[in-house]
Amino acid sequence: MRVPMSCMRVPTSCMPVLTHLQAAVEEVLPALQQDGVRVFYLSAASPTPGVEALGPSMEEASDEPLPARHRADITPNSKAIYIFTSGTTGLPKAAVITEKKLMMVANMGRLCGLRASDVLYTALPLYHSAALLVGLGGCLEVGATCVLRAKFSASHFWDDCRRYNVTVIQYVGELMRYICNTPERPGERDHSVRMAIGNGMRAEVWRKFLQRFGPVTIREFYGATEGNAGFINYTGKIGAVGRANAFLKKFSAFELIRYNVERDEPVRNEQGFCIPVRRGEAGLLVIKITKKTPFHGYAGDPEKTKRKILRNVLEKGDAFFNSGDLLVMDHENFLYFQDRVGDTFRWKGENVATTEVEDMLAPVSFIQEINVYGVSVPGCEGRCGMAAVCLRAGMSFQGESFYAQAKESLPSYAVPLFVRIQEALEITGTFKQRKSNLIKEGFDPNVIKEPLFFLDETKKTYVPLSPAVYADILEMKLKL
Template identity: 50%
Template sequence: LLLTYSLSYLLTSLLHKVCSVEPKQLCVLDCHFTMLLPIITAAAVGLATGLLLQKMFYPYIWLDLIYYFKLQRVKQTMKRRMRQGVITLLDCFVRQAKCTPEKPFIIYEGEAYSYGDVERRSNKVAQVLNAHSGLQKGDTVALFISNEPDFICVWFGLAKLGCVVAFLNFNIKSRALVHCLGACGAKTVVVGADLFHTLEEILPSLLQSGIQVWLLAKSSSHQEVLTLLDKMEDASEEPLPTDLCSSPNIFSNSLYIFTSGTTGMPKAACISHLKEVMSMCFLKMCGVTCHDVVYITLPLYHMSASLLGIGGCIELGAACVLKKRFSASQFWNDCKKYNITVFQYVGELCRYLINQPKVPEETAHKVRLAAGSGLRPDVWKEFVKRFGNIKVVESYGLTESNIGFINYTDKIGPVGRASFINKWSLQFDFVKYDVEKEEPIRHRDGYCETGLLITPVSVVSPFLGYAGNKEMSEKKLLRNVFKEGDVFFNTGDFMLIDQDDFVYFRDRTGDTFRWKGENVATTEVTDVLASLDFLQEVNVYGVSVPGHEGKAGMAAVILRPNQVLDCRSLYCHLKKHLPSYSWPRFIRIQESLDVTETFKQQKSKLVQQGFDLSQVTEPLYFLDESEETYSPLSSEVFAEIMSAHKRI
């Protein structure tokens, strides 16, 4: 009321002085204003109440709405481009190369390649392979190439021929390599010069199987191996004739991207053109612009680097600094040297950075944003505290599925939000899961209970399966979930939703174990152990113990430099923060933890070895509850546990 009367007085005074309004007229205006006073007051009270209720019950609604409209704008842009004939990732690149041919695209080891350079070089690749390889539209060609500009040039050149391209993990060896080539049905493989020695071991069998081998070099010591670079020198830079170019269906297969193979052999996930184009929008949704310089240290055979990173730069017309391999010691030097403003992370990359000694460059940089997935909350807090004003955009996504979340808020920990607005635009559900049976829990009527993240399979959100593995493809599908005939994709990931609708990644289905009748999420145990100052790395998993149902928790750990395992503190810490059934029954000290190239922890070998003293030569400890500590695992204690004479 005081504010309203004050405004009334100021308004009448202003009209009198500026507009020369007579006092009599002012009196009339003031009378009218007084009559409107109850309405204005009611409106102000209603607005204030509404804002207060919104702040109390829906504090993130404005951010949800901004994200929703940003997503709708991206979708409209995609639809408009498709009507213009720009359908695939390759179409988007060609369009960008025409619009900004001189703009730097790839910066590699100090040398810059513009959008026009990559367009012309990929044309040369297409011209050579069209003239000498005999490849046809729809043939599968595998790339066995390290992180380098020619990975992208060969990829785009093959796409211009209408070939399906398979990205091979350049760390795999002979047996796994043969498996991957067979799974995707590759007729040709293009190998980088630095990786040819890996292929030589299986070269005779490849040639015998009719697989053509092209080497990214000017010459080869093997007569049967074709060389690419020498032929490209004289090849035309012009695009292939229109009649030879592919006109794909947006739902057709474009790529094979292999899973990292944390358990078992890698699987070849089928990636459609639609999935490619959707993935290209990731950096834009994170807030990256065409003026940014994006640092990609992740392997290009992984979707994060190729589709989200390279594809994201193409979508924006941004520049990308490509690194052959991630180096924690060189990271901040590179950021300063190349004026990096954005970098991609995945898995434990950020943990490696905070474990490095402090250097001046780690705060003397222009990095403003880090985008990726798999960043643990404890590392997240330390990262933003130590490395300057860097906004972290954590996300969640899968190679095989179109479901995805982005945390567009400043809250540390979640991968995104499941607000009613996001549920409206993104289709997903959660179902309860039986850890021991490794299948969703169903009601008596056969339908699923509502934990495990699933997403409906539809025409616009398809699941193309795994190449050459129909059984595994079918296992990823859940049928008759909520009604007869519906089909859902099983992500295999457990999520947690809090009271504010934030979504947290908790565990993979295979990473959860059941002990003493309780389900235990390995990530929860890992987070608690990782907060101990004498532990640097932690990997938690479940192991079988004779005479016990389910699996007992076990942790492989790396000690920080000049630190020892403080068994008493470890016990007290667990007692304070976790229920007893979650405590690791065994601790294994290692010099290093096995991880994939995308920094996912390897667990299958650790699970297989368990706490078997005949297989583990490193120090092992067991939970000694009678002494309230962890004690060294001796052969006598091991024998008692194995004979089920000792309960743990």
């Protein structure tokens, strides 16, 4: 993926000083300088002593390719960049991206059908792999045009697409849901978007998007920044992240294995090997580590890398990358994302997949966003369900409607016992919902100042959770 400097040059006059990041840079600058790290502003001038302005150097740079000696020691396995994981299940980790992996991920756009004549639009942050490697990298790979938006705006999304003649959009699931939640307007199908490339779109949002905005080809994929393989749904099967076949299994041997949610570990048989799941059963996705599908791990802490490797999975001496994700394969070999292992919880002897519960409850009319998780209750095994809900503008929480939807669409063990109303849900930089802080805060009305509700089976609704009811739960006077 060699790109002439002339194609990447930004006129110095168009380079604003990033003043909104200046304070953050200056705060850590002494530590960076102590470690020998050079810092640059992508601007014509620098307001910070010790930080260089990159603009003048870019203007002076030659259009000719770099001399071969500058890349003489570069191999496919050389480290190209570090990309921090989004941190949905803990602190972000710096994943090692090699030159070969950078090229392979950048080629995903071509595999999905991205062409040189396309204009791709992304509002995702460039510090993550989706926008940097799949979006921008994909455009550089095929010679397409990339439109970058600094901050996503659902209300301006289609106006931007029309303004820049966008033909391909990049998404994560939450962005598509935001777009579908915007008020309907005339001429919503008046656009030139032919394809959407992304991951994490729920089946209901997928259907709604196509119904509202026209027959856009959806290329849903599955992958992790540090992962050693992934899937692409070429068929348009709604909800699927890909489809297994003999070629895929030969290139990247993967397996779905049984996982004990309570013990947070794979289930092993008498011989000590992992047990593959049956069709239709959720299992932990593991991908064999080979020369073709290597796992390069994380920078700085070997222990973090070791924890992502499962050994002796199917036979003695083998090694598999632990994705941390639960997937399901149906009878047609289609693969569906189920949940993160840290998000799935066990209640009344059953595994509860938070994404499934969210999918079933999201259609409630007054819900803008919903985030389901499990909380510990004294005297009870496992964790019971709780839902953090962001309401649509001008609407209020209606306990009867929420109860009716939950009872009609979910098994009894998956129905949330608690509801927390929030003005906004906490998300990562790539719009993934965070659950860890909500789990820690639990359902204590003495601590949480936002409205809390409790499932009242006798009244068939959700009632306000008072300190008195909370005390009864702690003292086990209320049966859950």
